[in-house]
Amino acid sequence: NAGVTQTPKFQVLKTGQSMTLQCAQDMNHNSMYWYRQDPGMGLRLIYYSASEGTTDKGEVPNGYNVSRLNKREFSLRLESAAPSQTSVYFCASNPGEGATRRAAQHFGDGTRLSIL
Amino acid sequence: RKEVEQDPGPFNVPEGATVAFNCTYSNSASQSFFWYRQDCRKEPKLLMSVYSSGNEDGRFTAQLNRASQYISLLIRDSKLSDSATYLCVVAMNTGFQKLVFGTGTRLLVSP
Numbered sequence: 001n002a003g004v005t006q007t008p009k010f011q012v013l014k015t016g017q018s019m020t021l022q023c024a025q026d027m028n029h030n031s032m033y034w035y036r037q038d039p040g041m042g043l044r045l046i047y048y049s050a051s052e053g054t055t056d057k058g059e060v061p062n063g064y065n066v067s068r069l070n071k072r073e074f075s076l077r078l079e080s081a082a083p084s085q086t087s088v089y090f091c092a093s094n095p096g097e098g099a100t101r102r103a104a105q106h107f108g109d110g111t112r113l114s115i116l
Numbered sequence: 117r118k119e120v121e122q123d124p125g126p127f128n129v130p131e132g133a134t135v136a137f138n139c140t141y142s143n144s145a146s147q148s149f150f151w152y153r154q155d156c157r158k159e160p161k162l163l164m165s166v167y168s169s170g171n172e173d174g175r176f177t178a179q180l181n182r183a184s185q186y187i188s189l190l191i192r193d194s195k196l197s198d199s200a201t202y203l204c205v206v207a208m209n210t211g212f213q214k215l216v217f218g219t220g221t222r223l224l225v226s227p
Contacts, residue, residue, distance in 0.1 A: 031212055042120065042203070042217030043160070050212040090159055094213055102148045102209050107159040 002026050006091050006108035013081045013115045021076040021111050023091030031096025032074035033105060034058075034066060036087040043090065049074050050096060081115045088112050117142055122204050122218035129225055133194045137221045139187040139204030146216075148207035149180055151189050153200045154220065160203055163189075194225045 007022045025032065030051045035043040045058030049068040063085060065077045074093075078085060092105040122139045129135045149166035164171065166178040166187055177190040187204055204218040 033215075040219060042118075042219045043215075044217075045214070048212055056212070088157075096212065102207070102213070104150050104162045104165060105213065105215060107161070109159045110157075112157075 004091055004093055004106055004108035006089075006111050008111060009109070010112045011114070013078075013113070015082060015115060017081050017115075018077065018079050019081065020078075021089055021091075021113075022073070023075065023108060024073045025091075025093040025106070026072065027093060027095075027106065028071070029093035029095050029106075030071070031094050032068065033092040034064075034074070034076045035090045035092065036060065036085075037090060037110075038087050046076065046089075083115050086113060086115045118218075119143060119216045120204055120206055120218040122221045124219060124221060126222040126224050129194050129223070131194060131196060131225055131227055133225075134190065134192045135194055135223065136191075137189045137202055137204075137223075139189075139218055139221075141185050141187070141204075141206045141216070143206070143208070143216070144182075144185060145208065146185075146206040147209050148213070149178075149187055150205040150207070150215075151176075151178060151187075152203040152205055152217075154203055155200050160217075163202070191223075194223075196225050196227065199223055199225045 033048045034046040047066040052071045089111045091108040094105040151163040152160040153163045170179045175192045179188045201220040208214045
């Protein structure tokens with residue numbers, strides 16, 4: 001049972017390069033989320049997709065774009081990477097409808113991204 | 117003021133000890149509450165949801181006080197494997213589930 005799968009696990013980029021972080025879930029969840037985690041700070045929401053076909057900005061969306069490719073997949077793109085985007089990125093999902101909207105989110109094992 | 121505040125620790129305890137963590141939140145409209153566990157350089161994993169009446173899962177007990185906007189986690193009979201960072205998380209569930217994370221409390225259990 002894979003749950004939430006993220007690729008790649010590690011990446012080093014140069015300033016100005018672009019890349020896409022991939023996320024897929026096999027739990028038939030409607031809602032998916034992208035977070036970043038920096039030292040001394042709680043996880044912060046970058047973007048979310050409440051359901052297939054919708055995406056919205058979270059707390060720290062600048063410098064990122066997302067695509068909800070289908071119900072399973074939600075990708076995060078850095079168009080022009082900056083050193084300030086060095087972080088650990090987590091994707092998460094939860095059922096997201098009705099009473100199950102309150103259900104806890106399940107996280108992927110993260111992408112560690114360094115931008116030089 | 118942070119929306120969710122936790123003592124960062126570390127809490128150093130011997131095996132078998134009982135340890136309690138506290139967390140306060142600022143948004144009185146928060147609707148769901150969770151404790152997540154995060155091991156070093158790993159993803160957060162749900163430890164338990166927190167219900168208004170309080171709830172227990174084995175050695176773990178969680179309490180919620182909505183009036184004081186306070187959440188607690190009690191760990192009894194600590195094991196070495198309990199060493200981790202414990203994240204207090206509160207949620208709003210309007211349209212989507214907005215989670216607000218504390219920065220975590222680090223627990224170190226020693227032999």
